[in-house]
């Protein structure tokens with residue numbers, strides 16, 4: 001990629017074609033003191049109130065800088081690197097982290113250790129990268145006093161409060177409004193598929209665990225649906241096309257949202273899975289289509305529930321797990337509440353928290 005000049009036109013040469021860069025596009029990036037606040041990097045002018053008749057009066061390339069004088073008196077001197085970095089049109093921090101596929105054979109994943117100044121540390125940077133690679137991360141030795149999980153969440157970003165509160169306690173109780181609050185086996189699911197928007201990240205913190213069962217289980221929705229795309233394109237297609245209804249009914253609230261079980265982005269790439277077989281209802285469709293849908297959903301469910309796709313581990317006190325609720329499904333094995341107490345605390349944060357912190361740490365450590 002190269003910036004070139006042709007008299008007062010600024011050209012962008014990507015090796016195979018040459019395009020003129022719009023003068024207004026450049027004018028918007030003027031960064032002198034009167035145009036840009038240095039601290040926040042926010043504009044001090046509103047480009048929409050400017051005349052659209054912006055003309056370049058003089059352009060020059062000098063030692064890696066592009067220098068321009070505009071007809072309205074503004075001028076700039078910007079590093080060419082900074083301009084070309086905008087041409088990829090991509091988020092260079094989060095999207096550049098490649099997801100790593102995994103199944104039951106996943107071994108040697110690094111656990112992280114809580115320490116003083118954890119949230120500002122290089123360790124936190126590495127943790128967040130690992131989180132985006134695998135869709136989950138385990139942190140050991142996290143304090144459990146005074147609902148520390150909320151402080152933990154708020155130290156990465158901001159806790160996402162729901163009608164369950166800032167955080168919720170997962171232990172068996174009488175009259176539960178969700179199976180999570182029993183001692184029963186919980187099959188793989190994503191949380192809160194009925195919410196708009198669905199909480200992005202779930203944090204679960206083990207406070208006490210005196211039972212021999214109650215293992216945590218995880219499966220990777222990304223690996224499974226990408227494999228399905230290759231192995232059974234017809235099933236993948238219908239599951240990524242039909243929107244189904246997810247609904248949650250409680251005493252004071254009725255939550256409902258519609259989505260495909262495999263939700264793709266505008267480029268037809270993986271974006272999010274939702275799966276909660278107690279809560280999903282497919283709309284009425286032609287019988288043939290529903291035949292295929294039910295067959296495909298069963299196939300997906302079998303894959304999610306297969307031991308060959310699942311990792312299983314025991315959370316001990318002070319262990320905290322952070323999981324991508326758009327990618328990873330979680331569950332647990334049953335336990336016997338007579339053996340003792342099993343107490344987890346949970347809360348949610350959204351991707352702006354992890355993304356914001358990761359960008360900050362990259363800037364801080366110049367990575």
Ligand SMILES: [Fe+2]
Nearest residue numbers: 180190191330
């Ligand atoms: Fe859950």
